[in-house]
Every structure is written in structure tokens, then in C-alpha cells.
Amino acid sequence: MAGRADPRFAAVREIIAAEHAAEPPRRAAEMAAAIAEKHGNSVNAFVFYGSGLRQADDPEKMLDYYVLVDRYISVHGAGPRAFASFALPPSVHYHAATDSSGAFMSSKYSIISTDAFLRRAAGRAREPMIWARFSQPCLVMACQTPALRDRLIDALALAVLHFADTVRPLMSGRVTPRDFWARALAESYRTELRAERPYERAGEIVDRYAARYEALAVAALGPMDATGRIHLEAAGAPQLLATRISWALRRWVGKPATAGRVLKAAFTFDGGLDYVLHKLETHSGVTIPVSDHQRRHPLLWSPLLAWRLWRRGAFR
Secondary structure, eight states: OOOTTSTTHHHHHHHHHHHTTSOOOHHHHHHHHHHHHHHGGGEEEEEEESGGGTOTTOTTOOEEEEEEESOHHHHHOSSHHHHHHHHSOOEEEEEEEEOTTSOEEEEEEEEEEHHHHHHHHTTOSSSOHHHHHTTSSEEEEOOSSHHHHHHHHHHHHHHHHHHHHHHGGGOOEEEOHHHHHHHHHHHHHTTSOOSSOHHHHHHHHHHHTHHHHHHHHHHHHOOOOTTSOEEEOOOOHHHHHHHHHHHHHHHHHHHHHHHHHHHHHHHHSTTHHHHHHHHHHHHHOOOOOOOHHHHHOHHHHHHHHHHHHHHTTOOO
């Protein structure tokens, strides 16, 4: 696992730190302040990510955050919700507010402990949910201290290196940065229950941030040749086998964990069942009717609804 002593770390961190020098969009900052007010002193920092990062000024766009907290009990109190967040982080929440211009804004945010985020982002987790997701563009916001901000940027740089190292043995020869990162993201998407097709979605993300991923590829993998390709040495047979087994285990563990988080979100996230169904319809075109009774008792009905969605092809 890559660490701060890795000779590549400084170059990757410089790229990540430059991205975080940008000021957060006004609406994103105001929504973060509203969420922080809701949860009080338990909030240590925000990580703003997702499509809202590009479209934060769109009043129709829901804003996505990871909210880093000191302890789950500080947010949820002592009880099953705190335990569920500890056992299967993160917990998903919804918040709506009015911005300084009087316009409506909404957010979906995931609560995770600061320690868990730092540990998982740096690669100390089998699931790629954190280290793969936050190798993508994001913005650290509203940190309690400059020292915590530095630790978070370090962790995001380590996430990129860990992600690259877990995928590198799967590829060899002269590879473009686009092909490398598209393969990497697709491998991570295949560990989740997702409505999108993994390789198509991965290519869209890399193409949208082509210059960024090219710079990160050079920093993590080595220089490009005159044709814009990086030469990757072929992994030995034992390393290649171990890498393939690792990704198979991530798929084996990740998909049930994703299903568990969806079920958990359905009863911890206000309006969670309708939100999940809306997201699935947006990405897959699949929808199912839901009764008022099912909305009132999502935990009871979620297994049946998930089965019906799977039968119709909502998950791939």
C-alpha cells in the first residue's frame, strides 16, 4: 500500500492540492453551513463531490457531500442508528434549505467518522467505495483546522496511488491515461450495484476530466511517450493472479454491502425509498410502482422491491 514515503506521493499530492485551492461554489458553501448548523459541533469537515461539483449553480441540482464527524453517537445518539453507521458506513441523509438569494436548494449527504474516512481513503479497506470514489474530483470544505485539511488532502493523494496500484497489474504494454483510468473506474463500479453500465460510465467520467487524469497517470505510473502512452511492465503470473482474486473478492463483498446500504438508506434517509427509485429510474429507465404502505414501512418492503427491480434489470 502506498504511503507518504512513496516517491510518487509528492507529485500526486501537488495535483490534488491545486484542485483544492479553488473556492467552493456559493450554494455549496451555504448548504454545508446549513448542514453543520443542523449537527452542531460534531461536524469536522465536508467533502463535496458528484455532479453538483460541476453544476453547483443549478438550482435543480441536488448537492452531494460526505460529512466527516467526530463520533456517530454525536449525530445519532446512543442506539441502533449509531451502531448501523459504525457497522456499515456511511449513513445517508437529506437536507433542504434556502440560499442567500431565497432559492430552494437540496442535498444528500453521507455521514462517516473522520477516522474511518481517513483510513478508508488511504486504502486501508478492501471495498473501493471511498478510495475509488475520492480519486475522482472532489473538494474538501469547512475543515475545523488547517491540520485536518492537510491530512484529508494527504488521504486523497494516497487514494489515487492506491487505486492506481490495485489496477496496474491488470494492464500491460503501451497504455493511454484514458484507457488506464477508465479500466480502473470500471473495476470499482463492478463492485457495486449500479444502474449504469460500468465501462460506459467510467469512460464518460475520464473524458470529462481528461487533463486531470492524464496528469495523475504520469505522476502515478510514469512518463508518456511521444504517442501519449505510458509503458506498463507486465505483472508476473503470481501478482496478476493475486490482483484478479482481490478484485473478485471486492465484487463478492461489495455488492451485498451496497445492497445493505441501500436498504439502510431506505429507512434512515427521509424520503429515501423514493430517492433510491428516482436514481435508479434516471440511470436505468426502470421503475416500479410503490404503495403508500411501502413508503411508510420501507425496511419491511425493501427486499421485495429490490427483487422486483433486479428482475427488471435495474442493477447490473
